[in-house]
Amino acid sequence: MVTRRAGLGHALAFAALGPALLGAGPARAQTVLTVAAYPAVDEIVRAAVPQWKKLQPTVEIKVVSRQFADHHTAMTTALSTSFYLPDVMAVEVGYVGRFAQGGGLEDLSREPYGIARFRSRFVPYAYDQATARGGAVIAAPADIGPGTLLYRADIVARAGITEAELTRSWDSYVAAGVRIKAATSAYLMPHARDMKDIVIRTGIQPGEGLYFDDQSRVLVTSPRFVRAFELARDVRRHKLDAKVSAWSNEWSEAFKRGTLVSQFSGAWLAGHLSNWLAPETAGRWRAAQLPDGAFAAYGGTFFAIPRGSPVANKSLAWQFIQLLTLQRDQQLAAFKSQDAFPALLETFDDPFFEQPLPFLGGQPARLLWRDAARRIAAVDVHKQDSFASEVIDTELDKVLDRGKDIAVALADAHRLLTKRARR
Amino acid sequence: MRPPASLSLSPRWAPYVLISPFLVLFLVFGVGPLLFSLFLAFQTWEPTAGLQAMEYVGLGNFAFALQDEWFWKSLGNTGWLAVASGVPQHLVAIPLAVFIHTSFKHLRDGVIGAYFLPYITSTVAIAILFSSLFSTDYGLVNVGLGALFGGEPIDWLGAPENIKPAIAMIVFWRYVGFNVVLYLAALQTIPKDLYEAATMDGAGRLQQFFYITLPSLKPMIFFGVTLSVIGGLQLFEEPFILTGGRGGSDQAGMTTAIYLYRMAFDFNDFGAASAMSWLLFLVVALLTWLTNRAFAPRKGSA
Numbered sequence: 001m002v003t004r005r006a007g008l009g010h011a012l013a014f015a016a017l018g019p020a021l022l023g024a025g026p027a028r029a030q031t032v033l034t035v036a037a038y039p040a041v042d043e044i045v046r047a048a049v050p051q052w053k054k055l056q057p058t059v060e061i062k063v064v065s066r067q068f069a070d071h072h073t074a075m076t077t078a079l080s081t082s083f084y085l086p087d088v089m090a091v092e093v094g095y096v097g098r099f100a101q102g103g104g105l106e107d108l109s110r111e112p113y114g115i116a117r118f119r120s121r122f123v124p125y126a127y128d129q130a131t132a133r134g135g136a137v138i139a140a141p142a143d144i145g146p147g148t149l150l151y152r153a154d155i156v157a158r159a160g161i162t163e164a165e166l167t168r169s170w171d172s173y174v175a176a177g178v179r180i181k182a183a184t185s186a187y188l189m190p191h192a193r194d195m196k197d198i199v200i201r202t203g204i205q206p207g208e209g210l211y212f213d214d215q216s217r218v219l220v221t222s223p224r225f226v227r228a229f230e231l232a233r234d235v236r237r238h239k240l241d242a243k244v245s246a247w248s249n250e251w252s253e254a255f256k257r258g259t260l261v262s263q264f265s266g267a268w269l270a271g272h273l274s275n276w277l278a279p280e281t282a283g284r285w286r287a288a289q290l291p292d293g294a295f296a297a298y299g300g301t302f303f304a305i306p307r308g309s310p311v312a313n314k315s316l317a318w319q320f321i322q323l324l325t326l327q328r329d330q331q332l333a334a335f336k337s338q339d340a341f342p343a344l345l346e347t348f349d350d351p352f353f354e355q356p357l358p359f360l361g362g363q364p365a366r367l368l369w370r371d372a373a374r375r376i377a378a379v380d381v382h383k384q385d386s387f388a389s390e391v392i393d394t395e396l397d398k399v400l401d402r403g404k405d406i407a408v409a410l411a412d413a414h415r416l417l418t419k420r421a422r423r
Numbered sequence: 424m425r426p427p428a429s430l431s432l433s434p435r436w437a438p439y440v441l442i443s444p445f446l447v448l449f450l451v452f453g454v455g456p457l458l459f460s461l462f463l464a465f466q467t468w469e470p471t472a473g474l475q476a477m478e479y480v481g482l483g484n485f486a487f488a489l490q491d492e493w494f495w496k497s498l499g500n501t502g503w504l505a506v507a508s509g510v511p512q513h514l515v516a517i518p519l520a521v522f523i524h525t526s527f528k529h530l531r532d533g534v535i536g537a538y539f540l541p542y543i544t545s546t547v548a549i550a551i552l553f554s555s556l557f558s559t560d561y562g563l564v565n566v567g568l569g570a571l572f573g574g575e576p577i578d579w580l581g582a583p584e585n586i587k588p589a590i591a592m593i594v595f596w597r598y599v600g601f602n603v604v605l606y607l608a609a610l611q612t613i614p615k616d617l618y619e620a621a622t623m624d625g626a627g628r629l630q631q632f633f634y635i636t637l638p639s640l641k642p643m644i645f646f647g648v649t650l651s652v653i654g655g656l657q658l659f660e661e662p663f664i665l666t667g668g669r670g671g672s673d674q675a676g677m678t679t680a681i682y683l684y685r686m687a688f689d690f691n692d693f694g695a696a697s698a699m700s701w702l703l704f705l706v707v708a709l710l711t712w713l714t715n716r717a718f719a720p721r722k723g724s725a
Contacts, residue, residue, distance in 0.1 A: 073688065080470035098691060102471025243581070250560065308473065383469075387690040390669070397672050401582070416492060423467075423487065423692060 032060045033316055036086035038071040041142070041301050044334040045090075048324055055323065059316055068092070079104035082308035087317040091139055093129055093300040097381025099139075100132040106305040106314070107136035113305075113318050115140060118326060126343045128378030130302055133214065139302035140325045143340035145266030146372040147198075147296035150273070152186075152261050153286040153361065159183035163288050166262070170199065170231050173291040177240040177261075186261045188240040190251055192232040195241075196396050198264045199228035201379065202294040209380035211388035216421040220392060221410045229399055229406045236400045252277045264290060266298030267369040271339035274359035282358060287365040295376045301340065341369065348373075384420045391416050464697035484698035494699055496674060497682035498706070503587055504662070504678060505655030508594035512651060513644065516599050520606035521636060535607065538600030546597075550664035553593050554580060557665075580665055583675035590662045590676055597661070598654070602647050609643035610636070645718035652714055656707045659684070679703050 035045050042065035049061050064086060066074055072095050078085045079102060091099060099105055108115040108130075115137050119127055126141035151166060159180040166176050177188030189195060200210060203224055207214045219225070235241050242260055244250040254260040255278040263269065267287070274282060290296060303321045305314055324330055331342040332350055342348070348370055356362040382388070395409040432440055464484055466477040488494050519538075527534055541549065556563045557579035565576040579589045613636065621631050659680035662670070670677025670685070677685075679699065687696035 076471055076688075080473060082473055099471050102469045102473075102476070104471045104473060383691060390689075394673055397583075401672075419487075419490070423695070 030058060030060055031313065031316065032062050033088065033313055033320060034062045034064060034086040035088040035090070035320070036064045036066070036071065036075060037090040038066060038068045038092070040338045040340065041090045044142075044330075044338055044340060045324070047333060047337065048320075048330050051327070051330065052320060052323055055319065056316065061320070075099075079306060079308070085306040085309040087305070087309050087313040088320055089304045089306055090142075091302045091304050093145075093297070093302065096129060096139055096302055097132075097385070098383065099304070100130075100136070100381075101383050104307055105138040106307050107138060108140060108305070108318075109135065109137040112315060121326065121345055123343045123345060123373050125297060125373075125376040125378040126300055126302075129297070129300065131378075133380070139304035140321050141343035142301045142303055142325050142331075143334065144343045144373055145268055145297055145299035146341060146369040146376060147264060147290055147294075147298050148267050148270075148365070148369055148372065149288045149290050150263050150265060150269060150285055151288065152258060152281070152284055154284045155184050155186050155258060155261050156180060163286070167288050167291040170195075170227075170292045174231065174234050174238070174240065177235070178238050180261055181238065181240055184261075186259050187242040187254070188261055189235065190242050190244045190246060190254070190260060190263065192235040192241045192243075192400055193393060193396060194246075194264055195235050196228040196232040196392070198290065198294060198296060199231055200224055200392075201296045202292065204377070204379055207380070209382045209385070211385060211392070211417065212382040212421055214380060216382065218414050218417045218421055220388070220413045220417060221407075225392075225410055226406060229396060229410065232396060233399055233406070256280065258284075264296075264298075267341055267365070267372075268299070268339050270357065270359060270365065283361045285360050286363055287360055287368055289368060289372060295372055297376050297378075300343070341373070382421075384417065384423070387420055388413075388417055460697040460700060463693055464701050465694075467694045470691065470693055480694065484694045485702065487695050488699045488702055491695075493674065493677075493682060494679070494702075497670075497677050497679040498703075500587065500675065501656055501658060501678045501680075504591055504594065504658055505652065507587065507591035508598075508658075509648075509651040509655045511595050512599050512602050513647060515595075516602035516647070517606055517637070517640065517644070518632075519599070520603045520610060521632060523603065524607055524610045535600075535604060538603050540600065541597045542601040546660040547664060549593065549597060550661055553589075554665055557589055581672055583671065583673035586662075586666065586671040586676040590658075590665060593661050593665070594655075594658065598651070602651075605643055605647050606640060609640050613639045641718065645714070648718070649711055649714050652710050653707055656703065656710065 037045050042063050045061070045063050052059070052061060065071075071090070072092065074084075075086075075089055075091070075095075076099075079099065089105070091105075106113065122141050123144055126144050127137070130139045130141055131137050149167065151163075153163075156163075156166065156176075159176075160183070161176045161179060165172055167173065174188070180186060180188060204210070208219060211218065211220055213219055242250070242254050244254060244260075251260075255273060258281065270285070270287065273279075273285065303324060305317045305321070309317070324334075326344060328344065328347050328350075331344045331347045332352060334340040335342050335347070336352065353366040353370055354364050355366070356364050357366070391413045395404070395413045398404040399406055399409050463477075465479060465481060467480045467483070468477045470476075523531060523534055555561075557565075559565060559576050559578045559581065562579070564579065568574070569576060577585060579585050617635050617639075618631055621635060626634070657680055658678045662676040662678055663681050663684075665671075666676045666681075668681075668685075670681050674682075680703070683696045683699040683703065686699060687693045
């Protein structure tokens, strides 16, 4: 049934496209393509307009920009009611899985889009993230967030620690933290939760998601979670975490004062640190691959076409998305101006990657992140993921603050999630 | 100049036409969503799939809600907060109103205004202000406590055992002025001669308070308590902002209203969220009825 409706949509798209392409006549109302986006992405879209005008001089681009959470709430509402749907929708990776389940976005692997023929040009894991379980590709990857370990080289060196000790294994990382704390009294990480968050993302088997497998079986009592909880508890027991959450005032203050030595994050955090979080610490930071050979993604942007948006604009919308995602120049421009790490592989040979980053003491860190981008694997999403993450965070709090037994905590989480898994 | 007869309203229809703006708005924004949520409570729905994606599940959502540990946890939180913030409101507001009523002459309006101000201030502004007051390391509350008693700074909004008292304090502070105004209005209706007669009979101020003021205030106490019960059970904004919209560590500040909001908008389960909102409505209705019973004049007494 979905097939038939989609097929009908495409037929209409072609029928409507004729006039749109011929529409140079003076009397015709101008075609406007609405693009809904959130900060930074909206700038990238606006910057692409001059190039777009060369392709489609008569088609205007209207950017509707909202704050990050508002944008996704508005898109959810628009998809549920089919009112005020944009022609092109920016979607952050955290919402891609959720929107994929609803089937409110065009499957770009079908004609007339046929994104599959461009598959080899995208960073593999980003393309996989946009691919739903049934094989539908509901969005085109625009930028990615390869995970990295940012650390204060000066403080680490003062404690006599090498980068290899930081990254060799999780145990070695925690042991390094203990020595850093003893020598400099600086914290290893913002919150023990961060340790759990990264470790549960490593060693995921094929067919598994973060919390559920493809049969909706709950995975939270697996060794991956036990290990993550144990490491987080070690971090807390040695008082290695500052107990601050990302983006809080205390967090940015800790970066400024140098009381926080390392952070797992997307590569983009280096840009935020340099621009506003702690510009005065320039030159003292370095980037490394995540410890223990882990590779993880932190964020990423996609562009999608809502199924319910005006049929006449769909081909134009796809053309605009191709401009944003498949044009080397556009991808590089977004990288240079907004730190949007490209999802397009053919940008990877650009000399920009080799440039030294002054904030990281002249380290050409983009090479590191480029390598990581190729090695990250996509994780299957489940519709109860956001509830599961809340439950796991809560149980971890109990382990950290009240000394709850890890096996009991994970069993409690398992019980709660089993009830939800099939809702 | 008279308008043409065709434009004039017949007296028969005029009232309906004049009242229609309210009715239309009320139907669209009041009754409409209400009925829709009742409908939704019996459906399962993936919202991003569009309106046609709803599926009837009978009482499934209600069964799920009643078996959901977090729903009960949120009801427990709500009850705790309603009692801890509601009861002191009235215990403080009544004596305070009497004190203002008897002791202030010229400054009276100013004092009432000062107590009423929190009530008319934006909740968001209040919550943001208090979250900085309650900040562990830099907050004024801990600085004050540290200066007075010393000791470790208290993690007000991070530690689960402290979140509820912090929220209750704010809700109390916010609504006590509103109740003072209610009771002041009621105090003005108590005839002065009652107090004069009591004074003649040798009743002290305390006796006057317990035997004249309090019984005369009973209808207003009923009104005030009913508002507190309803407001307390629907508590949302203050804990929502103070806990960053998540309900706090161990969901200690997660009221039922926050939980059902999160069920819908964070956990994407609009059906269960609607069912929970109707269950919450039943609780509110039941407690309001019980309040009514508690304050009803006893049969046989004058």
